[in-house]
Amino acid sequence: MHLICRRCSTRLTGELKMVPFDTRNEAVEENFLDCGTSMLAEKVFDHDDRAGNYIANIADGQHMKLTDDSxxxxxxxxxxxxxxxxxxxxxxxxYVATKRTDCWTPHYIVFDQSTTQAMMSFGE
Ligand SMILES: [Zn+2]
Structure with a gap:
């Protein structure tokens, strides 16, 4: 599957394989999950992240830009x-997602379910 922008359908990730939330890596400054995979947040695990949001590796984000809002x-x-x-x-x-890359957090992108949508790929 991959994620798209609900408003304009722009593709926001590469092709991702769903993995269980239990396989997450919560170590700081490390990737929360492997490149090419995604998981659904099952509970609030970090600040304002909500259950049901898709999480992806930093490297899998596409067609997104960092905000200018300091x-x-x-x-x-x-x-x-x-x-x-x-x-x-x-x-x-x-605004479609939140990128976390700080020294006291695991590194990942969490997508906002109100502005993004999962698209199943052919064959899934
Ligand atoms: Zn868009």
Whole structure:
């Protein structure tokens, strides 16, 4: 499957294989999950992340740009993602996801279910 922007249908991830939430890696400064995989958040696991949101590896994000809004770009060594979504759809500008890359967090992108949608690929 992959994720798209609900507003303009722009593709936001590469092809992802669903894996159980239990396989997550919560170590700080490490990838929360492997490249090419996605998991559904089953509970609130970090700040404002909500159950039911798709999580992906940083490397799998596509067609998204980092916001220019400095209030959403706080962090120590990277992005802490604590101030709302910081990634926008490259085409329509909708806030679609939050990137976390700070030194005290695992690293991942969490997609906002109100602005993104999962698309099943042929054969799945
Ligand atoms: Zn869009």
């Amino acid at each position: 209030r959403r770009l706080n962090g120590c060594c990277g992005l802490d993602g604590c101030d709302g979504p910081n990634l926008q759809c490259e085409l329509c500008g909708t």
